[in-house]
Amino acid sequence: MTHLLLYTTDENIVNNASIAASRDCEVVFDLEEVLSYLPTEVMLLVALNERMQQAQIESLIEKEYPIILLSNLPTSEEALAWFALGVKGYLNLYANEERIRQAIDAVQSGSIWLGQSVMQALITQATSQPKRSESWKKQVTEREEETLKLVMLGLSNMEIAESMHISERTVKAHISHLLEKFSVKDRLALVLCIQNWQDEN
Structure with missing residues (x-):
């Protein structure tokens, strides 16, 4: 099993981060x-x-450590900046352990963990731009299209499964097919691909 580490330079974080109390962290x-x-x-x-220091985190990213950032003042702008550098997840420091x-x-x-606020920021950014082509829909099945729309709302696999009344395994299969069809590696890249879709794609 993967060893779970919480890295911080602030001892007070230990008292606030719920995951710090976990026996396997x-x-x-x-x-x-x-x-x-x-x-x-x-x-x-x-x-x-x-x-x-940002350089500390960047050095870990360069060494390909899988990193989930916990921010005490999370913003969509900060999240998008870190995702661009290569982190795999971003959420509130005070999120509950289940989250x-x-x-x-x-x-x-x-996959990566975006969170609804980050995904919503992407959606807002997209809707403020000129209307994009929807010709990408020709490449997907009806159920894949439904799955993709829920992904773009920032829903987790579990939430998508509940919304579509299917199993999480089926959701993962749909997402895997979507990633393959659009030649992207993760959910963020998939969302950006669809948002910036042009007919020449």
């Missing part, structure tokens, strides 16, 4: 201790704070 304060693990051995939660676990499961399955 190890809290570390030293970057060198994080680097003692191979990227394939850990799932890394990084609690952002004023004393943490954090959902993010961890998503990243471990090879």
Whole structure:
């Protein structure tokens, strides 16, 4: 099983982050201790704070550590900036443990965790731009189109399954087919692909 690490430079974070109380989560304060693990051995939660340098996180991204950022003041702008650099997930530092676990499961399955606020920011950004072509719909089945619309609303696999009255396994299959059809590697890239779709695609 992947070792779960919470990396922070602020000891007060331990009292506030619900995941820190988890029995299988190890809290570390030293970057060198994080680097003692191979990227394939850990799932890394990084609690952002004023004393943490961006360069520290970028160095971990460059070494291909799977990173979920926990921000005490999350914004869609900050999230999109970090996703562009290569993090796999982003959510509120004070999110409950169940929500954090959902993010961890998503990243471990090879996806990314956007959260509804980030996805909504993307949607708002798209709707403020000139209307895009919807010719992409010709490439998908009716159920795949329905799945994609729910993905673009920021719903998790579980929430999509409940909305469509299907199993999570079927949702994952639909998303896998969509990623393959549009030649993208994750949900964020899929959403951006559809938002910026042009007929020459």
